Amino acid sequence: xxxxxxxxxxxxGFRIEATELIWKRAPILEQDLARALDLHVEDLCQELGRxxxxxxxxxxxxxxxxxxxxxxxxxxxxxxxxxxIAFERVxxxxxxxxxxxxxxxxxxxxxxxFALNEPxxxxxxxxxxxxxxxxxxxxxxxxxxxxxxxIALTLADRQRFGTRPGRELAQALCLAIGSQLEFLLF
Amino acid sequence: xxxxxxxxxxxxxxxxxxxLPTVAAAAPRSPLVYRSxxxxxxxxxxxxxxxxxxxxxxxxxxxxHNAQLRTYTQQQxxxxxxxxxxxxxxxxxxxxxxxxxxxxxxxxxxxxxxDMVLFAQTGTSVNHLIGQQRSxxxxxxxxxxxxxxxxxxxxxxxxxxxxxxxxxGGYALAGSDPSLPRYAKPEAVADALLFPLAxxxxxxxxxxxxxxxxxxxxxxxxxxxxxxxxxQDHKTATLLEEVLRFRSDIPRLEAAQLIESLMLLDxxxxxQAPAERTEGNVLxxxxxxxxxxxxxxxxxxxxxxxxxxxxxxxxTSVTIGLDELVRFTESGQERQLLHLPLAFDWSHNAHVGAQxxxxxxxxxxxxxxxxxxxxxxxxxxxxxxxxxDRSLVYVATEFGRDKSKIGGSGHDLNNGHVLIxxxxxxxxxxxxxxxKTGLTYGFDPNTGRPDPFRTMQEGDQYSLILQALGVRFPGxxxxxxxxxxx
Numbered sequence: 001x002x003x004x005x006x007x008x009x010x011x012x013g014f015r016i017e018a019t020e021l022i023w024k025r026a027p028i029l030e031q032d033l034a035r036a037l038d039l040h041v042e043d044l045c046q047e048l049g050r051x052x053x054x055x056x057x058x059x060x061x062x063x064x065x066x067x068x069x070x071x072x073x074x075x076x077x078x079x080x081x082x083x084x085i086a087f088e089r090v091x092x093x094x095x096x097x098x099x100x101x102x103x104x105x106x107x108x109x110x111x112x113x114f115a116l117n118e119p120x121x122x123x124x125x126x127x128x129x130x131x132x133x134x135x136x137x138x139x140x141x142x143x144x145x146x147x148x149x150x151i152a153l154t155l156a157d158r159q160r161f162g163t164r165p166g167r168e169l170a171q172a173l174c175l176a177i178g179s180q181l182e183f184l185l186f
Numbered sequence: 187x188x189x190x191x192x193x194x195x196x197x198x199x200x201x202x203x204x205x206l207p208t209v210a211a212a213a214p215r216s217p218l219v220y221r222s223x224x225x226x227x228x229x230x231x232x233x234x235x236x237x238x239x240x241x242x243x244x245x246x247x248x249x250x251h252n253a254q255l256r257t258y259t260q261q262q263x264x265x266x267x268x269x270x271x272x273x274x275x276x277x278x279x280x281x282x283x284x285x286x287x288x289x290x291x292x293x294x295x296x297x298x299x300x301d302m303v304l305f306a307q308t309g310t311s312v313n314h315l316i317g318q319q320r321s322x323x324x325x326x327x328x329x330x331x332x333x334x335x336x337x338x339x340x341x342x343x344x345x346x347x348x349x350x351x352x353x354x355g356g357y358a359l360a361g362s363d364p365s366l367p368r369y370a371k372p373e374a375v376a377d378a379l380l381f382p383l384a385x386x387x388x389x390x391x392x393x394x395x396x397x398x399x400x401x402x403x404x405x406x407x408x409x410x411x412x413x414x415x416x417x418q419d420h421k422t423a424t425l426l427e428e429v430l431r432f433r434s435d436i437p438r439l440e441a442a443q444l445i446e447s448l449m450l451l452d453x454x455x456x457x458q459a460p461a462e463r464t465e466g467n468v469l470x471x472x473x474x475x476x477x478x479x480x481x482x483x484x485x486x487x488x489x490x491x492x493x494x495x496x497x498x499x500x501x502t503s504v505t506i507g508l509d510e511l512v513r514f515t516e517s518g519q520e521r522q523l524l525h526l527p528l529a530f531d532w533s534h535n536a537h538v539g540a541q542x543x544x545x546x547x548x549x550x551x552x553x554x555x556x557x558x559x560x561x562x563x564x565x566x567x568x569x570x571x572x573x574x575d576r577s578l579v580y581v582a583t584e585f586g587r588d589k590s591k592i593g594g595s596g597h598d599l600n601n602g603h604v605l606i607x608x609x610x611x612x613x614x615x616x617x618x619x620x621x622k623t624g625l626t627y628g629f630d631p632n633t634g635r636p637d638p639f640r641t642m643q644e645g646d647q648y649s650l651i652l653q654a655l656g657v658r659f660p661g662x663x664x665x666x667x668x669x670x671x672x
Binding site for chain 1 (some may be wrong): 219354355373374375376380381383384385386387388389390392393394395398399400402403404406407409410411413414415416417421423425426428429430432433435436439451453484509510511
């Protein structure tokens, strides 16, 4: 009986939270990003138009390591300052890569819910909302909540960005949704 | 699936810049000056694998009573007038192909010998990883802090990248002091050539949306995160808090536009920037000329980057490190070895050849770096004096090699280290060498006189280095005869 009382008092004094998070490192991030944007791994972002972001330039900052060409036998234990910058760059560059393919294609794969060449003021909110849902499902494997949808829709601000082409809104949405830390940590 | 192009081939194909275009000169940009300037600068050169001092600047002269030891004949040794040191001449060595022989230790002595101190020391571990760590943390004498962390803690608070570490293995590991301020922790850099691309979120991204929409996207992202179930569930998680803190520091880093200043690759040739003759570009070209193999040799790239980080006041401590990969270079029609497999640890297979080759490689890079540090003003401001005036180079290594003359060599605790700095009373050996055993011995810290019955250890050297750099810690040992008054 006494131990049950102690346990109850202990629990009352502490908040039990889900606090364990794992850093999604470069090899897994690469696969998830390729899947999210329907790209081959080789077609994901490149720095300076020629260096693979994830397997070369930002590999180490994003938690990978290259034992063969760089003699790195261990990855970093924890994310660093460079990780946060590299993560956003990788997402941004990959979004642009996908966008360019969809613009050039008669059958866009990801950015297919509104016309990418039309100005924002011609694009209804329902179409933007559908794109938001699609991006959430691709990156975060879930639907946005009602509140999240409202927040994301604020990017379709026609007073500020109404003359911009749809592809710019698409890029902004991809970056805003894809570069959330929920995609980097799990 | 297209074959993966090797990094080396991509770089060789595209990236040499021989001269700046003769476009009309833009108005010179003011030097990059940041909020404060650190008083002292530490450069750690990680000579991975066991760099033996008696195979470089403290060689044992061959005599009848030491025939069983690793020794050198008078003809194999060299010196310069007025120097307290001798050095080993270049020794031809082949590993299938010949090792390149462009550099002589004598040149290093001639240029920097008067600022050089040899610290005779016996370590406490023959394990690579542990020996590497102890060569940097003084075997725990300062709460587990590495030299780099201690210097960064003292001088790096306002700097953007106070402690940059480009080394590998135990040299790349952080110390173990939980009380170390976050800003003094090492930032690991895997590739000196390409790492500047991780210093800005959107610079050099072609086709990106403009600043206003980009800022709006980031703002929306922040609000999405705050309102997500994920954030509600994990907002107290240490990892999430840490990453959010890093993210909040990004604008400060981006404001410095460091890709422009640090990008050794010629962005103009890559179509990423206009070809302008700016002050920053002139300096970059000078650095490229000083390290002509920067695009293909990671050691030269790291050393070049170390200079830029110090020159621009971004860092107070930079660590350069050898890797363990074999590398080649071309000399005319001939292929030559530039870097041995396992670096200095190739001594297991061929001691003399490995030590001679790798010492010359290391000293070549340090020589080129110090030459730049001696000729450039700190932050580009003449009133601050030369960068070298406030710098200290420490050639770290995990242990020595055994002294017996039998082909390859194993690990040996007994060794010594090379320190180069105008902050030290240079041109001296702190300790001595017993030419009957090949073992180094210590010295009296108060008088500086060699003492054959005394052994100096990692904590002693650690104390001396920080003393020279003006950093104090509890339990620090004192070496009044080795450090200049400043």
